Amino acid sequence: MADTAALATPPQTKKDPSRQMSRTASETCNLIVDPTVYSEPKLLDATFARLRAEDPLAWCEPEAFRPFWAVTKHADIMDISRQNQLFTNGEREMLSYAEAEKGVYAKFGQPHLLKTLVQLDDPLHYKLRHLTQEWFMPQNVKKREDAIKSIAKQYVDRMEDLGGECDFQRDVALYYPLRVIMQILGVPESDEPMMLKLTQEIFGAQDQDLMRDKSLAEERDVEKGLASIQATLAEFFMYFTSITADRRANPKDDVSTVIANGMVDGEPIGQLEAMSYYIIVAAAGHDTTSASTGGGVLAMLQDPSQLKKMLDDPKTMSRSAVEEAIRWTTPVKHFMRTAQDDYELRGKKILKGESLLLCYPSGNRDEEVFDEPFKFKVDRSPNRIISFGYGGHMCLGMHLARLEMQAIYEELFSRVxxxxxxxxxxxxxxxxxxxxxxxxxxYKF
Known part of the structure; x- marks a missing residue:
């Protein structure tokens, strides 16, 4: 708990009184923080396209949020991401209402409810990442290929059993990666519905169909919103506290055992760090892959020429189609960084203490990097996607995600x-x- 007044409010973004938002920024910055805009892909693309063209490093002061720089060009996102000591995660890792940030500080005396890999900086980030990194390296992910292909077959079988019509996202893409990551964590299949509900409540907290407290769809009540997220986290904590006790007494060949028995600097991993680790593996290992899997299929269904290429040669096309699906969907829309010193970029001076919003969907549509960026191409090459981030915080599970998606694409498009x-x-x-x-x-099989 916070015990000083100084911890009751988050650090204030340092402002240059002479700084003015450009006309483009003033007309678009409220859009790029609006959850509704992200449910309208064409509007989102148009908004970021305007920023890239007119103000690629835009100073934003959207209503109800602390100010930040919107970083919309691929090269700039890469530049900032590779400099992990200069641009850090610990102070502000994602967009959150200023009132909510104050509420977290007032109650916990720190900027975040969790301490996951995405909220931490080195040296602790490196030490915690190192605990499970071996599990997610290509050679070890490859060992799970047969098991993953078997799960992919089960879900395409389920699709076939549904008799010619289904909701691909809700019936297949949502559950397939959940089963994969829960096997890796060691969570029994009977507990998957609960895990799905909790992960959706975290990442879908702004969506009226997925949020825990449906009354939040009608009004923005910061206190109720914070309480809702805390209730979800409390359920996660209760579940994984039990898992920790079990894996310490009965170690198994799963990631939960690695986390439960993890050591940092000769000491057992802290309770908050352990719970946070379970949650990020369970949630991020499911929702992002689910989104990309469905997003790629949808894009192909919307362009018959691309669908035909996949149906004609699913084994050859699946690898490049997976990369394109991850670019096209870009499930993680942003992370934030905080400058630890002044820095000049695109002729503008970023001041120490200022926040930067890394806009990944924009980087993945950058006209200077991608030929015809607004067209889905199953055979796109090269494909310099930035969906997994870059630098020291590059996605730990990216090799697993690629293998999962490739398995389901090969299985589906070779049979349908x-x-x-x-x-x-x-x-x-x-x-x-x-x-x-x-x-x-x-569909027809």
Missing amino acids: KTIELAGEPSFIRANFVGGPKSIPVR
Whole structure:
């Protein structure tokens, strides 16, 4: 608990009184923080395209948020991401209402409710990442290929059993990566519905269909919103506290055992760090892959020429199609960094203490990097995606995500004879992590 007044409020972003938002920024910065805009992909693309063209490093002061720089160019996102000591995560890792930030500080005396890899900086970030890194290295992920392919087959079988129509996102893409990551964690299949509910409440906290407290869809009540997230985290904590006790008494060949028995600097991993670790593996290991898997299928269904390429040669095309699906969907919409010293970029001076919003969907549509960036190409090459981040915080599970998606794409498109949209798709309302919410399809095997 905070015991000094100094901890009751977050650090204030240092302002240059002479700084003015550009006209472009003033007309677009409220859009790039709005969860609703992320449920309308064409509007989001147009908003970021305007920023890239007119004000690629834009000073933003959106209503209800602390100010930040919107970093929208691929090269600039890479530049900032590689400098982990100069641009840090610990102070502010994602967009959050200024009132909510104050509430967390007032109650906990720190900027975050959790201490996951995405909220930490070195040296602790490196030490915690190192605990499980071996599990997610390519050679070890490869050992799970047969098991993953078996799960992919189960879910395509389920799709076939549904008789020619289903909601691909809700019936397949949502559950398939959940089963994979829960096997790796060592969570029994019977507990998966609960895990799905809790992970959706975290990443879907802004979506009226997914949020825990439905009354928050009608009004922005910061205190109730914070209480809702805390209730979800409390359920996670209770569940994984039990898992920790079990794995310390009965170690198994799973990631939960690694976390439960993890040591940092000769001491057992702290309770908050351990709980945070379980949660980030469970949640991020599911929602992001689910979004990309469905997002790629939807893009192919919306462009018959690309769908035909995949159906004609699924084994060859699946690898490049996976990369393109991850670029196209960009499930993680942003992370934030805080400058530890003054820095000049694009002729503008970023001041020590200022925040930077790394806009990954914008970087993945950068016209200077991607040919025809607004077209989904199953055979795109090269494909310099930035969806997994860059530098010291590059996604730990990226090799697993690629293998999962490749397995389900090969299985689906080698078996299905025809597949088409059977209704309007919809998207999750979320400005942090999101993708398709519903993809109704009609098909024949």
